[in-house]
Amino acid sequence: MSGTLPTPTTQAGKEGLDALLARPGKALIGLDFDGTLAPIVADPERARAHPEAMPALAALAPKVAAVAVITGRPAEVAVRNGGFADVPGLEHLVVLGHYGAERWDARSGEVSAPEPHPGVAAVRTELPGLLEGSGAGQGTWVEEKGRAVAVHTRRAADPQAAFEALRAPLTDLAARHGLIVEPGRMVLELRPPGMDKGVALSEFAREIGAGSVLYAGDDLGDLPAYAAVDKLRSDGTPGLLVCSGSDEVTELRERADLVVDGPEGVVRLLRDLADRLG
Incomplete structure (x- = not known):
């Protein structure tokens, strides 16, 4: 069932959402994995994407410039645990693993990476x-x-x-x-230093010429990505900061334009965006 898109609580967030809806073909959707697309579990090896995440992403990805999953996990692990490989509709998806040190492209199915530190x-x-x-x-x-x-x-x-x-x-x-x-x-x-989600998000946004950016995360490691979106907004690129709600981390809640109810809320937001753009 299609839902109504939630309203961001800040003016900057409203402008970011409006820009995404007005020109979806220039929009970048950036997503953390653990706690955002996948519920937090005691054993990270057992983390799997929310069962509705792939259908939502497959519906949304063809309507935007790109979807980037940005994670501290190795790219291949995120691809496996997320179920991202060989999914029709996800040709525009990339996984930036190890905070951007590794990159997996859905189009090629290959991982590129430098030598380890x-x-x-x-x-x-x-x-x-x-x-x-x-x-x-x-x-x-x-x-x-x-x-x-x-x-x-x-x-x-x-x-x-x-x-x-x-x-x-x-x-x-x-x-x-x-x-x-x-x-x-x-x-x-x-x-290693110099690896963070903010650098990964900024570089990828610049690479694709993003006209707007949505980023959703849940943890302290997502704060650099939040800062990157703030910088993009100050430079004229609208952005929307989404917090996948967590009682353990309040910093993201306080800085977010929109707080949703964990991975289930993130999936609902992605699905509603796809419906609106359909």
Whole structure:
């Protein structure tokens, strides 16, 4: 069933939505994956796109300039977990994995990427000893992300306490090997500098000559993309900031033009946009 498009709460957001609807062929739809297209789960390897996400994207993508899924995951993992490959209608979709360091194009089905940062391998070697001696408690675990590594605390007895206990030692470890720490929802990711969703979004928007940009995210790692949309707006490109609602992260809610009810709300928004543009 088609719904009514929600109204952004800010003037800038209203202008962004109006521009998207007026010239959809120049619009870029940027989307985070975990927490935005896929519900957050305790084991990230089990994360899958909302079951209605692919139909909504397949309906919307042909009507806009491009859809870009921008994620910290490896591009191939996001493609697999999202079910993006070989979907009719998604020829305009790209996945910018590892914050844009990797790129998968639906048209070719291929991934392009530079060589990994050597600091990631060094950090990977030292992490087990650091975690064992940290006193952060059982339940913390390491996710291998190829060009980055992430330490999760969601399974710990006290996830927030474990998160805070690990933040400083992981920051020191990252700095010794030329990396940075990106905090998220009960996760600390160690990755090379210069990789963030804002850079990825800005470069892709410039590449396709976007006339408007919608970006939806749910976590601290999406703040650089929010900043990129703010910069685009100040330079004359209308934009709409959407928050996939989370009680764990308030910063995005406070900066968003529109807050929706998690991945289900994001999917509903995408479907309603497709219907309106149909």
